[in-house]
Amino acid sequence: TTSYFERLKYFISITDPTTLLYSKNEVEAARDFLRGKKSDDTTALQINISKMQQIVDAAVHPVTNEVIPRLFRMSAIAPVNIPIVFAMLSCPSSNIAGTVFLHVFNQSYNSACNYANRSGSKQSDRQLLTAYVLAVSSACTFALGLGKLINSGPIFLRKYSFIIPCLATSFANVSNICFTRSDEIMSGTTVFDHAGNSFGVSKVAGLAAVLQTAITRCVMVPCSCLLLPPLFMSGLQYFRCIPAAMNPRAKLLLELGIIYGSLQAALPASLAIFPQVIEFNSSDLEIEFRNIAKPDGGGIIHKLYANKGL
Numbered sequence: 001t002t003s004y005f006e007r008l009k010y011f012i013s014i015t016d017p018t019t020l021l022y023s024k025n026e027v028e029a030a031r032d033f034l035r036g037k038k039s040d041d042t043t044a045l046q047i048n049i050s051k052m053q054q055i056v057d058a059a060v061h062p063v064t065n066e067v068i069p070r071l072f073r074m075s076a077i078a079p080v081n082i083p084i085v086f087a088m089l090s091c092p093s094s095n096i097a098g099t100v101f102l103h104v105f106n107q108s109y110n111s112a113c114n115y116a117n118r119s120g121s122k123q124s125d126r127q128l129l130t131a132y133v134l135a136v137s138s139a140c141t142f143a144l145g146l147g148k149l150i151n152s153g154p155i156f157l158r159k160y161s162f163i164i165p166c167l168a169t170s171f172a173n174v175s176n177i178c179f180t181r182s183d184e185i186m187s188g189t190t191v192f193d194h195a196g197n198s199f200g201v202s203k204v205a206g207l208a209a210v211l212q213t214a215i216t217r218c219v220m221v222p223c224s225c226l227l228l229p230p231l232f233m234s235g236l237q238y239f240r241c242i243p244a245a246m247n248p249r250a251k252l253l254l255e256l257g258i259i260y261g262s263l264q265a266a267l268p269a270s271l272a273i274f275p276q277v278i279e280f281n282s283s284d285l286e287i288e289f290r291n292i293a294k295p296d297g298g299g300i301i302h303k304l305y306a307n308k309g310l
Helices: 002-013 017-021 024-034 049-059 074-090 098-115 125-151 163-180 184-186 202-236 247-271
Strands: 187-192 198-202 277-281 302-308
Touching: 002 049, 002 125, 002 247, 017 049, 017 074, 024 049, 024 247, 049 074, 074 098, 074 247, 098 125, 098 163, 125 184, 184 202, 184 277, 187 202, 198 202, 198 277, 198 302, 202 247, 202 277, 202 302
Parallel strands: none
Antiparallel strands: 187 198, 187 302, 277 302
């Protein structure tokens, strides 16, 4: 079992945006080299082993062994979100069509990230399309509707208006990931022993994987990015680190920089809360996973594991 700080170090490594600089061929060559396979692409072999491991951990799905598209890796979330945030900050609230488009675009990107970093199970094209439509529509409904609902509600709710964006974003992201990874909840995810031997799929493990991911990436990360930047900006203004009559464009760039820093820091810190591989007592899973004999005949398996996804 790893400690929080060991996991934090690992997730800081795989969320490093510099890992995006390596091509798919370089990633595949590094992956094959680390597995002891001969690679035809020698360009990836010009870097050291530890860097290869970092690149592979950041770019290759641990269960499917597929190379995750660059834009949907954990290391791309912070850089990709900055243009989206810039567009949202620049779009006037009176532009309903633009606001709706940006929310749909944002939640479509979230849905793609959620699927690319799932626990490992695959969906049919029909299942994937259905999950996408449900995920994006429900998420946008929460993101757009919850704020308006509360603003038109009792006065005491408006006193806590700073919480509204956190609630709306959290509900939107949780609904997105639950629908995008609904097959893990409904059908289960693969469980395996310490040697990697698979013993089937478990709904209990699938639900735990989705819930832990929702708590960390869909609640803690966005809330950190919504709460921390205003605190930083208020602190800078309080200590007069920025001029009162600051150029609006310069102020916007400063805000975007703080948002980026908050997101880049909050992402690994939140992901590290739970291990990427969940450990289960076999007695806590479905009945078919109890009293499973070890492959070598050395007794009963008491611990099974599942990839949580990110």
